[in-house]
Amino acid sequence: MTDILQLSSGYLSPVGNYGRHNTQALGGVSHLWQDFFARALAEQQGEDGKTGNLTLEQYDKATGEPLGGSQVLAHIHSQRLCNVLDTEIAPPEPLFLPIAEFEPELLEKLAPPYSDAELIEQQRQLDISNTWVRPVVMSQGHPIAEPSPGPTPKPLYLPIAEFELDLLDKAPEPFDEPTLAAQQSALDFDNRWARPVVLNNVRIAA
Numbered sequence: 001m002t003d004i005l006q007l008s009s010g011y012l013s014p015v016g017n018y019g020r021h022n023t024q025a026l027g028g029v030s031h032l033w034q035d036f037f038a039r040a041l042a043e044q045q046g047e048d049g050k051t052g053n054l055t056l057e058q059y060d061k062a063t064g065e066p067l068g069g070s071q072v073l074a075h076i077h078s079q080r081l082c083n084v085l086d087t088e089i090a091p092p093e094p095l096f097l098p099i100a101e102f103e104p105e106l107l108e109k110l111a112p113p114y115s116d117a118e119l120i121e122q123q124r125q126l127d128i129s130n131t132w133v134r135p136v137v138m139s140q141g142h143p144i145a146e147p148s149p150g151p152t153p154k155p156l157y158l159p160i161a162e163f164e165l166d167l168l169d170k171a172p173e174p175f176d177e178p179t180l181a182a183q184q185s186a187l188d189f190d191n192r193w194a195r196p197v198v199l200n201n202v203r204i205a206a
Contacts, residue, residue, distance in 0.1 A: 059066055114122070175183070 058068060
């Protein structure tokens with residue numbers, strides 16, 4: 001613990017510097033790992049364990065021309081000869097949902113109307129079916145019923161107040177003699193005494 005130096009920040013001392021020893025130790029370990037990977041690569045390539053020439057040949061033995069440029073050029077040519085297809089990226093199209101309620105042209109076409117002659121023929125066939133064919137078919141196997149007398153026609157009744165006096169409002173009953181005498185007395189009292197007094201008080205107050 002006495003070898004640990006308390007140095008100020010920003011100052012590196014070469015004495016007792018454990019960082020340098022750690023760097024040397026790690027460097028040795030890295031060299032060992034490099035040697036190990038080199039031996040493993042040599043064994044994988046089928047060499048006899050010698051690590052004399054681990055690097056690939058970079059020059060042509062006959063001409064002495066470097067092989068790196070020719071390899072890169074061959075790789076470029078092989079890349080250019082590839083069939084490259086351009087992929088067109090189109091923007092998404094809006095979804096179209098045809099709705100017959102809003103698109104009348106999507107509805108089924110209307111059938112042409114029947115002519116007057118066709119309508120007359122259809123009505124004739126319907127009358128034959130209702131008056132003859134259907135009764136005969138429905139009464140097959142049953143005794144034919146005797147026709148009964150039809151209902152007697154009745155006059156149409158339209159109540160009109162001008163001709164039907166019973167539809168008018170009832171006339172009010174006339175007043176009797178005592179009621180008429182009481183009403184006349186009250187009217188005379190109002191005209192001869194109450195009204196003049198009220199009008200005189202109104203004039204005085206004004």
